[in-house]
Amino acid sequence: MSTQAKLPPSSIPLFTTVSSFREWRRKVYDERKSVGFVATMGALHEGHLSLVRKSLAENDLTVMSIFVNPAQFAPHEDLATYPRTLPGDLELLTAESMMVVNPSASEPITRKASAVFLPTVSEMYPSGISQDTSAQKGAFVEVKGYGHQMEGQSRPTFFRGVATIVTKLFNAIEVSGALSDPFSRSHGGARQPTNAYFGQKDIQQALLLRRMCKDLLLSHPDPSHVHIVPTARDPTNGLALSSRNAYLTSDGKKVAPTLKEALTAAESAWNEGLTKRECVLRAEQVIDAKRTQARSEGLEVEMRLDYVQLNDSGTFEVVEDQSRRLGDGSDPVILSGALWVDKTRLIDNIILGDQSRILA
Ligand SMILES: Nc1ncnc2c1ncn2[C@@H]1O[C@H](COP(=O)(O)OP(=O)(O)OP(=O)(O)O)[C@@H](O)[C@H]1O
Numbered sequence: 001m002s003t004q005a006k007l008p009p010s011s012i013p014l015f016t017t018v019s020s021f022r023e024w025r026r027k028v029y030d031e032r033k034s035v036g037f038v039a040t041m042g043a044l045h046e047g048h049l050s051l052v053r054k055s056l057a058e059n060d061l062t063v064m065s066i067f068v069n070p071a072q073f074a075p076h077e078d079l080a081t082y083p084r085t086l087p088g089d090l091e092l093l094t095a096e097s098m099m100v101v102n103p104s105a106s107e108p109i110t111r112k113a114s115a116v117f118l119p120t121v122s123e124m125y126p127s128g129i130s131q132d133t134s135a136q137k138g139a140f141v142e143v144k145g146y147g148h149q150m151e152g153q154s155r156p157t158f159f160r161g162v163a164t165i166v167t168k169l170f171n172a173i174e175v176s177g178a179l180s181d182p183f184s185r186s187h188g189g190a191r192q193p194t195n196a197y198f199g200q201k202d203i204q205q206a207l208l209l210r211r212m213c214k215d216l217l218l219s220h221p222d223p224s225h226v227h228i229v230p231t232a233r234d235p236t237n238g239l240a241l242s243s244r245n246a247y248l249t250s251d252g253k254k255v256a257p258t259l260k261e262a263l264t265a266a267e268s269a270w271n272e273g274l275t276k277r278e279c280v281l282r283a284e285q286v287i288d289a290k291r292t293q294a295r296s297e298g299l300e301v302e303m304r305l306d307y308v309q310l311n312d313s314g315t316f317e318v319v320e321d322q323s324r325r326l327g328d329g330s331d332p333v334i335l336s337g338a339l340w341v342d343k344t345r346l347i348d349n350i351i352l353g354d355q356s357r358i359l360a
Pocket residue numbers: 039040041042046047048050051197198199200201202229230231232233240241242243244245
C-alpha cells in the first residue's frame with residue numbers, strides 16, 4: 001500500500017498520492033464504513049491524539065493526514081524549521097486503539113487508525129505554491145469577512161492557506177458514491193469524509209472551516225460534521241499542547257504557561273462585569289508580572305504579547321463590553337491571545353458562555 005520507498009515502516013497503510021488514497025476510500029465506501037478525518041501537520045502530541053480518540057469512538061474508520069502546508073506560512077514564518085517527526089508520529093498513532101461495543105457484533109471490537117495520507121507538495125499544489133500570495137497560481141479558497149480578526153490580524157494570509165488545503169484534503173477523500181444509494185444519502189453523499197475533527201486550540205480556524213463548509217454547500221462534511229474538540233493541556237501547568245512548543249528553551253518552558261494564566265485573569269475580569277479594555281489590562285498585568293519575576297530569577301527569555309482579544313464566535317467581530325450579554329441564546333464570546341516567548345508564538349483561548357454551542 002505504501003507508495004513511497006523512503007517512508008518509515010508502518011502497520012497503518014500510508015498513502016502519498018490522491019489516486020491511491022481515493023482507491024482505498026472507494027473500497028471502504030463500498031464496505032459501507034463511516035470515516036472520521038483528522039487533518040494535521042504532524043509532530044503529533046496528546047492534542048492530536050485527543051482528536052483521533054474522538055474519531056475512533058464515533059466512526060468505523062479513522063484517517064489522518066500529515067502535511068506541512070506551505071500556503072499557510074507567510075514568507076517570514078517557520079516553514080523550513082517546522083518540526084517534521086514522521087517515524088515518531090506513526091509510532092504514536094499506531095499505539096492508539098479503542099475498544100467499542102458494536103451492536104451488530106457479539107464481542108467488543110478494537111478500533112485503530114486505518115490510514116494516513118501523506119501527500120507531497122506537488123500532489124496538493126499541481127500548479128506549484130509560493131508563500132508570496134501575489135506570486136501564487138491556481139485555485140485558492142478565501143472565507144471573506146472571517147479571516148482578518150484575531151489570528152488573521154497577525155497572520156493575514158494564514159486562513160486563505162488553511163481553507164485552501166482543507167478543501168483539497170476534503171476533496172482528496174472524495175469518492176463518487178451514487179447519491180441515489182440509501183447509505184450514500186444518509187451519509188451526505190459519501191463524497192468527502194463523514195466527520196472531520198479540529199482542535200479548540202485553533203478555535204478561529206475550526207469555526208472558519210465550519211463556515212466554509214456552510215458557504216460552499218459542502219455535504220461531506222456538512223458544517224454539523226465539523227467537530228471541535230477541547231484543548232488538551234499540560235496537566236502540570238495548563239499550557240496548551242502545540243507542536244511549536246518543541247521550539248521552547250528550558251527557560252521558555254518556565255514562562256510559557258503565562259498565556260493561559262493571563263487569559264484566566266481576563267476571564268475573571270469579564271465575569272466581574274468589566275469591559276474588554278479592562279479584561280485586556282488584567283491579562284497584560286499578569287504577563288508584565290511574570291516578565292519581572294523571570295528577570296529577577298535570571299531567566300534568559302523574552303516575552304512579547306501579540307494580542308488579547310474578545311470576539312463574537314459567530315461573526316468574529318470585537319466585543320467591547322457586557323452589553324453583549326451571554327446566556328441570552330446568543331453565540332458565546334471567544335477570549336483569545338497570542339504570546340511570543342522568544343521566537344515561539346503561542347496561542348490559546350477560553351470560550352465565555354455556553355461552550356456546547358461550539359464544542360461538539
Ligand atoms: N492542544 C490541542 N488540543 C486539541 N487539539 C489540538 C491541540 N493542538 C493542536 N490541535 C489540533 O490538531 C489539529 C492539527 O494541528 P497542528 O498539526 O497544526 O498542531 P499544532 O500543535 O496546532 O501545531 P502548531 O504548533 O503549528 O500550532 C488542529 O485541528 C489543531 O487545532
